[in-house]
Amino acid sequence: MPTAIKPLVAGNWKMNGLAASLAEIDALGAGLDDGMRDAADVMICPPATLVAAAAAKASGYRVAIGGQDCHTAEKGAHTGDISAEMLADAGATAVIVGHSERRADHGESDDVVRRKAEAAWRAGLVAIICVGETEAERKAGSTLDVVGRQLAGSVPEGARAGNTVIAYEPVWAIGTGLTPTAGDVAEVHAFMRARLAERFAGEGAAMRLLYGGSVKPSNAAELIAVEEVNGALVGGASLKAADFLGILAAYR
Numbered sequence: 001m002p003t004a005i006k007p008l009v010a011g012n013w014k015m016n017g018l019a020a021s022l023a024e025i026d027a028l029g030a031g032l033d034d035g036m037r038d039a040a041d042v043m044i045c046p047p048a049t050l051v052a053a054a055a056a057k058a059s060g061y062r063v064a065i066g067g068q069d070c071h072t073a074e075k076g077a078h079t080g081d082i083s084a085e086m087l088a089d090a091g092a093t094a095v096i097v098g099h100s101e102r103r104a105d106h107g108e109s110d111d112v113v114r115r116k117a118e119a120a121w122r123a124g125l126v127a128i129i130c131v132g133e134t135e136a137e138r139k140a141g142s143t144l145d146v147v148g149r150q151l152a153g154s155v156p157e158g159a160r161a162g163n164t165v166i167a168y169e170p171v172w173a174i175g176t177g178l179t180p181t182a183g184d185v186a187e188v189h190a191f192m193r194a195r196l197a198e199r200f201a202g203e204g205a206a207m208r209l210l211y212g213g214s215v216k217p218s219n220a221a222e223l224i225a226v227e228e229v230n231g232a233l234v235g236g237a238s239l240k241a242a243d244f245l246g247i248l249a250a251y252r
């Protein structure tokens with residue numbers, strides 16, 4: 001069954017990128033070959049200020065554009081926030097919700113993340129829902145408990161293979177250069193697959209499960225080859241097209 005799932009490789013630029021960074025999307029488009037395009041869907045999630053310009057550029061390259069967060073509401077008195085409808089209006093087709101940096105920096109609970117995923121669907125966006133344990137939680141042996149609780153609380157009832165992507169991002173692996181072993185990733189992904197299949201039957205079995213956390217050209221092949229890993233969510237190595245293409249080359 002996993003072989004039937006087309007992988008997604010998504011770049012999360014986080015709070016990085018000025019207008020000049022759009023040149024990286026041109027470089028990405030120029031560097032993508034047919035083998036990469038056939039093997040994986042490609043997405044960039046730039047900061048909100050660049051979504052519209054990035055979407056205008058990326059459509060010509062068959063690169064999708066996503067947001068990094070959205071508010072639960074469609075509009076209203078929420079200074080500084082952005083709704084899923086605004087992201088869709090700017091050309092995004094997906095939005096990351098529940099990234100560990102949002103959970104930590106903005107105190108987002110599973111309940112908030114679940115409502116953000118529903119907001120994404122309301123606007124016609126795919127929700128990329130992030131889960132993952134901290135270093136202390138892994139050391140305490142509670143990784144599967146944490147991931148199970150986050151899946152139960154953050155993934156809404158309406159999740160389907162076509163509207164939801166789950167990204168497993170161990171917090172301690174983000175931006176640190178550290179990665180779990182292939183065996184550890186396999187254990188978590190098998191667990192997530194089982195939970196999602198139990199809850200959503202065939203839809204859960206077909207949902208994309210991404211791995212994220214220090215994915216680089218040098219380790220991409222090993223990580224994406226793990227069973228039940230259907231792509232990657234890439235931070236630092238998505239900022240430069242050359243690095244991102246190095247990761248996509250692992251799919252050729």
Ligand SMILES: O=C(CO)COP(=O)(O)O
Binds near residue numbers: 233236237
């Ligand atoms: O948080 C991440 C993607 O959402 C991963 O970031 P890094 O690839 O920089 O570790």
